Amino acid sequence: MPASRPPLPPFDLDGALAKVQAAEDAWNTRDAHRVALAYTEDSVWRNRDVFLAGRDEIVAFLTRKWERERDYVLRKSLWAFHWNRIAVRFQYEWHDAAGQWYRSHGNEQWEFADSGLMSRREASINDVPISAADRRWTGPRAPHEHGQDLPLR
Template sequence: MAAQVRPPVPPFTKETAIQKVRAAEDAWNNRDPTKVPMAYTPDTKWRNRSEIFQGREKVREFLERKWSKELEYRLIKEYWAHGDDRIAVRFAYEYNTADGQWFRAYGNENWEFDENGLMKTRHASINDLPIEESERLYHWPQGRRPDDHPSLSELGL
């Protein structure tokens, strides 16, 4: 079986790293826990907040739990830095819980990729800030963020 390739692949330029970041943002905003894990190696290693796990199946289970609790999820990722096979990202997303409380979660991710462009390591540090619904900044319909929507930097986040 041929190896799965997920362009762009390392070594990254600034342009291809930015493309990789936007592709990840788009995938997460579509909130499909069966498709998102396909961007990761079968044995991908994750640290997400206090959870540490390995493998695509664990990623799928994690995303199912996440998106069943984090309702109205909308995410913006922004390129921070890169190396040949690594990308650093900052992000913020908004969601509400079943009881109607809104949050904006801020975080940083460190990604490492294999030669086929699949993410083999993901370290995420995230903080949640309760916000009022009137403080929300992400109002696009669920799914991909429109190209003309402001970035994190443009929003002052």
Template sequence: MATESKPPFPPFTRETAQHKVKTAQAAWNSKDLELVQYAYTPDSIWRNRDTFLQGREQIVEFLRKKWAKEQGYRLRKELFAFTDDKIAVQFWYEWHDETGQWWRTYGLEDWTFAKNGLMRKRQMSGNDVKITEEERWFKEGVDVDAVEISERHW
């Protein structure tokens, strides 16, 4: 749809880039496919690790399968860098598999935006690390932004 838009719009400032990052974090943590899909252009292209997608339909199907597998999903995104129409993000998220094994996924994302503020390209690289219940950062009732993440966690 030509009338779709999602402010803030490029060119980004530190403040507007930060807003985009935290809005994306909240949307992904909601796991609301209707909300998440409309942050992307109808023909958005993605690389998620070794998976390549194009268009909202493929994005929704990918996320549906991802969130069915990754139970207890909690995500934090932080602004890494930005330019006029691009934002780089570092992220961490925790989840458990069907056996109850907890994982933390670390990674980086590279986003490119259309003039209407929708993301037209997303590239993600990430690595999964097994963790114990005691090593979890994002437990129920804890605000993901309130967790102090320092270099010692890497």
């Protein structure tokens, strides 16, 4: 495992944007083990009403999440940053086992260790049922889409 994950804090605009894009790209793989490597061994999370600590709990949580949230596609947008903290807003689309589609809207606050690994993640998320026809995304962003802000609805 890498001892550090650049860019490192303190973040400038380019570093914060790179962290947000790296997170989006990793989460869109839906590979819980790969995603967990971006977090410190003792990282703490609040995800909705679930509280986690450590990579093993993160991997277990993400594995369950992506078993339930099928065909998950995520978009993240930088909201703000300062020193070793980044705030993002995000939307993702997914469907359940019955085929109902959802768009989940949320905000996250991230705190990073000096190594560039995330030591704290707090996420607030709301789910909105949508029709399959209302889906916006079917896969990773095209290169020309990176850095674009998210639509409000």
